Amino acid sequence: MFIEVRKISKPNFEDILFWINEYKGIYLFSNTEYNSLNIIGISPFLEIIDDGLEQTRKDFLNNLFNLFLEYRHKVNKYNYWGLLGYISYDYKHYIERKNFFNGIEDDVFPLFYFALFNYYIIYKNEDETAILIKVNTERDLNSNNKKINLSKYKIELVYHTQTEEEFIKNVKKIKDYIRAGDVYQVNLTRKVIYKTNIDFFTLSYKLYNSNFIDFGVIAKISDEKYIISTSPERFFYVKSNKIVSSPIKGTIKNKNNMEDIKKYLLTKKNLSELAMIVDLIRNDISRFCIVGSVVVKNFPIIKTLNNVIHLYSDIEGEIEDFNIEKIFRALFPGGSITGCPKIRSMQIIEELEKYPRGIYTGSFGYIFFNNELNFNILIRTIEFYKGFLRYGVGGGITLLSDPVEEYKEILYKAQNIEKVLNNVFI
Amino acid sequence: MIKVLIIDNYDSFTFNLKHQVESILQKDRKNYNIFVLRNDDPNLLTILKEKISAFFISPGPMTPKETGYLNEIFKKIVIKEDIPTFGVCLGFQFLSYFFGIDIYPSKYPKHGQQVDIYHNSEYIFSNLPSPFKAARYNSLQVSFKTNNYINYLAYEIISKEEKIPMALKVKNKPFFGVQFHPESFLTENGDKIIKNFFKDYVYRSP
Numbered sequence: 300m301f302i303e304v305r306k307i308s309k310p311n312f313e314d315i316l317f318w319i320n321e322y323k324g325i326y327l328f329s330n331t332e333y334n335s336l337n338i339i340g341i342s343p344f345l346e347i348i349d350d351g352l353e354q355t356r357k358d359f360l361n362n363l364f365n366l367f368l369e370y371r372h373k374v375n376k377y378n379y380w381g382l383l384g385y386i387s388y389d390y391k392h393y394i395e396r397k398n399f400f401n402g403i404e405d406d407v408f409p410l411f412y413f414a415l416f417n418y419y420i421i422y423k424n425e426d427e428t429a430i431l432i433k434v435n436t437e438r439d440l441n442s443n444n445k446k447i448n449l450s451k452y453k454i455e456l457v458y459h460t461q462t463e464e465e466f467i468k469n470v471k472k473i474k475d476y477i478r479a480g481d482v483y484q485v486n487l488t489r490k491v492i493y494k495t496n497i498d499f500f501t502l503s504y505k506l507y508n509s510n511f512i513d514f515g516v517i518a519k520i521s522d523e524k525y526i527i528s529t530s531p532e533r534f535f536y537v538k539s540n541k542i543v544s545s546p547i548k549g550t551i552k553n554k555n556n557m558e559d560i561k562k563y564l565l566t567k568k569n570l571s572e573l574a575m576i577v578d579l580i581r582n583d584i585s586r587f588c589i590v591g592s593v594v595v596k597n598f599p600i601i602k603t604l605n606n607v608i609h610l611y612s613d614i615e616g617e618i619e620d621f622n623i624e625k626i627f628r629a630l631f632p633g634g635s636i637t638g639c640p641k642i643r644s645m646q647i648i649e650e651l652e653k654y655p656r657g658i659y660t661g662s663f664g665y666i667f668f669n670n671e672l673n674f675n676i677l678i679r680t681i682e683f684y685k686g687f688l689r690y691g692v693g694g695g696i697t698l699l700s701d702p703v704e705e706y707k708e709i710l711y712k713a714q715n716i717e718k719v720l721n722n723v724f725i
Numbered sequence: 726m727i728k729v730l731i732i733d734n735y736d737s738f739t740f741n742l743k744h745q746v747e748s749i750l751q752k753d754r755k756n757y758n759i760f761v762l763r764n765d766d767p768n769l770l771t772i773l774k775e776k777i778s779a780f781f782i783s784p785g786p787m788t789p790k791e792t793g794y795l796n797e798i799f800k801k802i803v804i805k806e807d808i809p810t811f812g813v814c815l816g817f818q819f820l821s822y823f824f825g826i827d828i829y830p831s832k833y834p835k836h837g838q839q840v841d842i843y844h845n846s847e848y849i850f851s852n853l854p855s856p857f858k859a860a861r862y863n864s865l866q867v868s869f870k871t872n873n874y875i876n877y878l879a880y881e882i883i884s885k886e887e888k889i890p891m892a893l894k895v896k897n898k899p900f901f902g903v904q905f906h907p908e909s910f911l912t913e914n915g916d917k918i919i920k921n922f923f924k925d926y927v928y929r930s931p
Contacts, residue, residue: 477834477836477864478830478834478864479864480786480787480788480830480863480864480865481787483836483862484837567838571835571836571837573837574838574860574909574910575836575837578738578860578862578908578910578911581910582737582739583740585740585744590744590748590751591744591751595910598910639737640735640736640737640784640785640786641737642735642737642786643735643786643787698864
């Protein structure tokens with residue numbers, strides 16, 4: 300394997316988008332100081348992609364881990380690069396027994412996608428320069444020196460999966476399930492679908508600048524299939540055999556002063572909503588961590604975005620033996636977007652949401668050959684395909700939820716995306 | 726060798742309980758084997774045929790009636806062999822239900838919230854302060870009216886007139902249940918309760 304590593308100046312945003320569009324690629328970005336890491340993979344030379352076959356799907360995590368081991372062995376010297384890709388929420392059918400679920404899956408985006416690339420560019424926001432890694436190629440990536448022309452576009456709502464009344468009715472149904480003892484919390488979401496002639500550059504540019512984004516993604520999966528995520532949520536981060544997961548739970552509309560923030564955010568409702576998921580994540584992490592190593596580091600932490608303020612928590616553990624398949628089987632899908640207990644919540648989600656989630660609430664991230672993994676939760680994420688645009692939005696429903704307030708909360712959460720698309724609120 | 730079986734009622738807290746139990750066994754320098762099996766796993770019977778030292782019933786969704794083979798193995802094996810048993814939440818409700826206590830939707834459902842647990846320092850609560858704080862995750866509750874089989878060991882106090890049972894012992898049996906969650910990060914003294922159970926009922930048995 301031929302690997303060349305050298306310092307380059309940080310690439311400009313226009314070039315990154317151009318390369319992604321031209322050669323296919325994935326840009327995992329942060330525009331904040333909190334995460335601050337940016338990873339670009341351009342021109343895939345190897346792809347693991349869902350071909351729809353049952354056996355491929357069942358074996359996917361095992362194959363992913365084996366491929367990782369094979370390349371880790373081959374790479375051995377410069378290992379700060381690796382697989383970039385995602386697993387869609389619908390992969391739950393291959394984590395748990397399929398007959399627990401109705402089996403309906405999204406048919407637009409593949410169930411999973413990972414790739415190795417000819418070019419990687421990696422830098423932190425505070426760095427002066429970037430690292431370029433070339434794998435199995437002699438050629439260079441050239442700057443295109445093009446400016447993005449933000450073009451005018453038409454956009455028209457096709458539909459959303461639950462009307463206001465339906466959403467409110469579903470919140471009430473969840474509360475009935477909670478009272479009956481089925482669950483403590485369910486994450487209820489809906490999808491919004493638009494038809495549009497917007498172009499990839501305009502859309503990416505606007506979304507990139509729309510908010511504080513710690514775990515963003517701009518990716519071209521195949522011709523006319525793009526994922527652009529403005530996710531604020533880390534699913535998990537693995538480094539030096541330590542894992543940290545940082546579930547977000549509890550949201551209010553942004554307020555101006557700290558007193559109001561504390562009064563409205565640190566409520567019994569929000570704190571218990573977060574506590575449930577913290578206990579769930581402790582459970583999931585415990586399945587592959589050393590006894591006694593799993594600890595709640597901070598509870599709660601406040602995270603401020605343009606439109607909303609969230610609560611989250613850090614749960615840490617020490618991994619017993621490093622196995623990517625084991626990690627995903629124990630953790631996936633993320634507890635913050637299912638509810639608790641997880642399996643029963645996912646069944647209720649299917650019953651009430653009706654429409655498959657697809658990549659929404661799945662996870663996008665990287666698996667590096669130095670055993671470093673970092674995955675987000677695919678929320679506040681646009682799926683852009685063949686003239687359509689789709690995103691999901693939702694919230695955790697508990698017994699303390701007020702149905703009308705929950706509906707308002709999903710509108711706040713969608714606000715930044717809606718501003719970008721329409722300059723109007725739905 | 727201490728053999729612990731945790732029956733998992735498709736819950737999302739079962740492995741917190743497993744780690745809690747394991748860390749106690751490790752601190753006490755015991756040789757142990759711990760198994761977690763789902764409540765509809767056909768291997769449950771095979772494992773129970775060997776001598777089990779402690780049987781844990783995990784929390785879980787739904788009601789005590791919807792717990793796979795739990796009822797059957799409890800009746801056929803656990804009772805007959807007096808296997809020390811510790812039920813959490815749904816596990817507590819299962820023991821109540823099994824010994825004839827009513828279960829119904831609580832007027833005071835709570836999830837992921839701390840409450841004060843009052844007790845008389847007996848059995849699994851010996852050497853514990855009363856009250857202490859513990860996390861509740863339940864919508865159903867067991868009736869305050871007890872019967873010939875069950876002793877309540879702890880309560881949450883709602884008002885002068887109203888208490889909610891929070892822990893039980895089955896009379897003349899090494900069977901305990903707690904409605905709250907000793908494995909939650911919001912619970913104080915969870916380790917001590919489980920340790921008391923092991924010390925008094927598991928380590929001592931022949």
